[in-house]
Amino acid sequence: MKLLIVDDDLLVCQSLQLLLGNEDDLIVMDTAINGQEAIEKCQKEQPDVILMDIQMPIMDGIESTKRIKKQWPHIHIMMLTTFQDEKNIRLALKAGAEGYLLKSASIENMAQQIRALKAGTVILDADVLKRITEPDKMLLEGLTERETDIVELIAQGLSNKEIAEQLFLSVGTIRNMLSVILDKLEIRDRTQLAIYYWQRKNE
Template identity: 80%
Template sequence: MKLLIVDDDELVCRSLQLLLGKEKDLEVVNIAANGQEALELCQNEQPDLILMDIQMPIMNGIQSTKRIKQLYPSVQIMMLTTFQDEKNIRLALNAGAEGYLLKSASIENMAQQIRALQAGSTVLHADVLKTIIEPDKEVLEGLTDRETDIVDLVAQGLSNKEIAEQLYLSVGTVRNMLSVILDKLEIRDRTQLAIYYWQRTHK
C-alpha cells in the first residue's frame, strides 16, 4: 500500500516515514509540507492513502482533502492531527476524509487503522468518536446545530458563497437560513450576529 504523509513538521513526516516504512505492506512514497504539495504529489505518486495533518500553511488539510477527493476520489484520506474538537472533525469528514486519528496513537495502532481503512472501514479514534457523540460545543440558544454552524462561519468572516461551499448547501439556502437566524435572535445584521456569537462562545 502506497502512503503519502502530509505535515508541516518535517520531524513528524520523517519519523512516520521511518516507522511506518518498517511495515512490510506499507510503503511511504513521499512526504509533503502542506495541502498544496499533497495535491501536486497525488498525480505523480498516485498514493493509495494519505495521512493528512489539519493546520498547515498555504493550504490546510481540510481544504486539501476536499480538493483531492474531487480530483482523485479513489485516494483514501486519514486525518492525523492533535485536534479533536467537533468542528474540525465534522469539517474533515464532510470534506471526504474516511478516517480521523490523533497523533497520540501508537505506530502499531496507526498501521492497523491504515489497513482497516484500506479494507473499507471508516476509522475514528475513540476520543474522536466520543467528541462527536458528546460534542463540547454549545448550540446557541434557540438555534439548531446547522444554524449554529452558519453563525460560527459568519463570525469567521465567510461570505454566503463560502459558507455554502463549506457546508455543502446552496447559496440561496444559506441566505434563507441567515434571515431565519436574524429573525430568531432579533439581530439586525451580520456584524451584530458575529458580535453576539463571540460574546457567547468566548467567555
C-alpha cells in the same frame, strides 16, 4: 500499499516515514509539507492512503482533502492531528476524509487503522468519536471544562471532599480551584455559585 504523509512538521514526517516504513506491507512513497504540495504529489504518483495533518500553511488539510477527493475519489484520506475539536472533525469528514486519528496513537495501532481504512472501514479514534456523538457540554463563560465540572458538582450539593473523590483530586486542590472560580465569576460563596449555575443551565 503506498502512503503519502502530509505534515508541516518535518520531524513528524520523518518519524512516520521511518516507523511506518518498517511495516512489510506499507510503503511511504513521499511526504509533503502542506495541502497544495499534497495535491501536486498526488498528480505525480497517486498514493493509496494519505495521512493528512489539518493545520498547515499555504493550504490546510481540510481544503486539500476536499480537492483531492473531488479529483481522485479512490484515494483514502486519514486525518492525523493533535486536534480533537468537534468543528475540525466534522469539517474533515464533510471534506471526504474516511478516518481521523490522533498523532498520539501508537505506530502499531496506526498501521492497523491504515489497513482497515484501505479495506473500506471508516476510522475514528475513540476519543474523537466521543466528541462528535456526545452532546456539547455547557461551559460557563470564562471557566475551563474542569472548573465547570466543579461548579456543576457544587450545584448538585456535593462537599469539597466529595468533589475531590469524584474528580480524583485533593481537597486542597478543590478548595484552591473554588477560590479561583469565585474570583473569576465575582461571586461571594458556593451558595450563590450554585444559583448562578442553575440560572445559566436553564437559559
